[in-house]
Amino acid sequence: MAKLKGICIYNSFTFLPGARHFYDRMREEFCALNVELELKSNADLLAISTKNGLYDHKLDCDFILYLDKDKFSASYLEETGYRLFNSAQAIRNCDDKMLTYTLLAKNGIAIPKTVSGPLNYSGEASDIVIKNIEKELDYPIVAKENFGSLGARVYLLKSHAELASFEEKHCWVARLYQEFISSSSGIDYRIIVIDGKFVAGMKRTNESDFRSNIAKGGHGEKVEIPSAYIELAEKAAKIMGCDYCGVDVLIGPKQEPIICEVNSNAFLTGIEKTTGINIAKIYAEHIVKSLKN
Numbered sequence: 001m002a003k004l005k006g007i008c009i010y011n012s013f014t015f016l017p018g019a020r021h022f023y024d025r026m027r028e029e030f031c032a033l034n035v036e037l038e039l040k041s042n043a044d045l046l047a048i049s050t051k052n053g054l055y056d057h058k059l060d061c062d063f064i065l066y067l068d069k070d071k072f073s074a075s076y077l078e079e080t081g082y083r084l085f086n087s088a089q090a091i092r093n094c095d096d097k098m099l100t101y102t103l104l105a106k107n108g109i110a111i112p113k114t115v116s117g118p119l120n121y122s123g124e125a126s127d128i129v130i131k132n133i134e135k136e137l138d139y140p141i142v143a144k145e146n147f148g149s150l151g152a153r154v155y156l157l158k159s160h161a162e163l164a165s166f167e168e169k170h171c172w173v174a175r176l177y178q179e180f181i182s183s184s185s186g187i188d189y190r191i192i193v194i195d196g197k198f199v200a201g202m203k204r205t206n207e208s209d210f211r212s213n214i215a216k217g218g219h220g221e222k223v224e225i226p227s228a229y230i231e232l233a234e235k236a237a238k239i240m241g242c243d244y245c246g247v248d249v250l251i252g253p254k255q256e257p258i259i260c261e262v263n264s265n266a267f268l269t270g271i272e273k274t275t276g277i278n279i280a281k282i283y284a285e286h287i288v289k290s291l292k293n
Contacts, residue, residue, distance in 0.1 A: 012041035018267035047076035146174035193237035220274035
């Protein structure tokens with residue numbers, strides 16, 4: 001088989017250190033497998049439609065390692081014939097949190113009770129919406145914008161006044177509301193799943209925030225992940241259609257696993273260092289194997 005070539009696409013507006021490290025690690029492991037990996041920004045590969053069809057950038061590659069979250073660009077690249085890791089559908093499923101919870105709930109996966117915030121283009125909060133949210137959820141309530149990562153755009157609302165204020169500011173934004181799993185405040189498990197199988201996991205703890213994210217001050221710890229948590233994470237990854245993902249699992253009041261989120265571009269920095277597992281190598285080998293098959 002001829003030498004494989006890949007292109008890693010990143011978001012030119014927010015090329016975070018974690019994403020850069022992801023690329024560097026994957027390039028290192030691909031090199032060991034005699035695979036080239038070139039870096040390109042999404043700004044260089046605009047989705048272009050013409051009267052003659054979709055414009056093909058004629059990329060010299062066998063696959064694309066997609067480290068962006070632009071579902072439109074991802075779909076466009078697939079439509080013009082390129083193999084993406086993760087697929088456009090997987091990126092769409094994971095990036096839109098409400099879509100994530102809808103798919104998981106539909107398939108019987110344990111999640112926090114979730115209420116979608118209806119889009120309101122008037123710019124004024126609705127008392128009816130606020131009352132109906134309060135009928136379904138007790139305070140404190142977790143509020144999330146549907147699109148966001150690294151623990152950003154996630155809030156803990158502790159009163160009617162805070163909910164009303166949040167609705168006033170975010171009524172035009174895609175958002176959702178969830179029950180607060182107090183037994184998992186500041187604590188969760190980050191589990192990496194590749195090709196539907198558990199690869200690595202760590203416990204994340206944050207003593208100063210209800211969000212356990214390392215980006216918000218949390219720290220990782222190498223522990224033995226309970227088998228029930230691994231099984232649920234593997235099921236969630238398959239439902240999302242991910243080749244690679246990081247599944248965040250909350251600890252329920254009876255120590256049962258509850259899925260918090262599924263991240264299609266979970267960073268490697270913290271978990272490789274914490275667990276000592278070469279996750280980038282396993283992912284690179286999976287990509288090569290998939291292409292050969």
